[in-house]
Amino acid sequence: MIIDSLPNAAKYYGLHPNFKKAFEYVAQNDIANLEEGAYEIGEGLKLIVIVGEGSTREESIKGFECHDKNIDIQISIIGPETFAWKPREKCINPNGDYSEERDVRFFHDKPDMFFEIKEKQFTILFPEDVHSAMIASGLLKKIVIKVKI
Template sequence: MILDHLDNADRYMKVHPGFAAAFEFLRSQDFSQYKEGRHEVDGERLYLMMNRCPGRGRSGAIFEAHRKYIDIQLTVSGVEEMGWRRTASCEQVKSPYNAEADYALYTDEPTFWMSTPPGYFAIFFPDDAHAPLAAECDLVKAVMKVAVDWA
């Protein structure tokens, strides 16, 4: 898991071959022009999920974990709160892994909570179970889905 401000994204460009394209996209867009939902960037390798929704609060947060995609979750407005826990330590399965949808859901307690104000992002790898939308405010988030297998 990586937590940082978009101004520092250059530090992470070499972590994964798709990160340069993902961060270039995040830096160049006016997200007020995007409707909620999926937007293609580079086919199945890289796409945007635009979220505009109220937070569920910590008590309503549910862990998700992915295998095929890395999430780069950028807060556009609101102050997001997210829980984190190692995927390998999640034991309370709410929904087993669904390969087509690329997620498993868990109801475990987080190891810690983090806040991401506008301009901050969190990168979640397959080892990182994350409980997004735990804020108690309206949120706008740009979530880049970066294929683990970039080839």
């Protein structure tokens, strides 16, 4: 897991071939005014704009998840947004089977920690990062970029 601010995004270009493309798309487009929905922004890159009311920690961790085939870059546009997190190696209580179609695996485990990102900050969540999001007491707008591994 990585937490940082958009001006520092270039530091992470070397971690995956598509990170540079993803962050350049964010820098070159008016992401604050993108309509809610999903956009293909390049081969192996899908951008999803989410707008919604935040939820409680208890509600959010019902969707405690990780992915096998994608890395999430989650960027706050209207926040702050709190995330729950735990390393996958410590999760022992699966909540159903892995969904190949949705690339998601859920867990009943409790998070090890919570962290917050503010507007123009991001987190990069790798397959080993079990997480849930959208924890807030107001309206959130965010971008999730799915980076195919």
